[in-house]
Amino acid sequence: MGLLGEKRVANLLKKGLKGEEYRLYRNLILPIETEHQNTPSLTEVDLVLLTHFGIFVIEVKNYSGWIFGAEKQAFWTQQIFAKRTRFKAKL
Structure with a gap:
């Protein structure tokens, strides 16, 4: 149900931002500073919304x-x- 929830939130954001200029990214995989056995650790971010209001990182x-x-x-x-x-x- 996690992916379904993320899709629902993404659709609500798109509907609410209709006519606005924005970028919405889903399921971003990003490196973090800690390493495990000389391999960079990764984290997943559900949604990142870029607007002229700011950058919003959303965990669903x-x-x-x-x-x-x-x-x-x-x-x-x-x-x-x-x-x-x-x-x-x-966190």
Whole structure:
């Protein structure tokens, strides 16, 4: 369902930006500074939107319920009714 969610968000962005000049990139693979066994590590970015307003990097998640967490917290919490589950946030 992850790719479906990303496609849905991409379509919503395109619809909302109709008539605007923009570039939208999906599933970018980028090198990061850390290496593993002398090989550069890679990370995947779901969506990058370039507009005259700025550059927006979007990570799409497909969770239900309430999601609690701050931008720089390592763990977030998902709550569905009385059940709470912690999960690692992608930083």
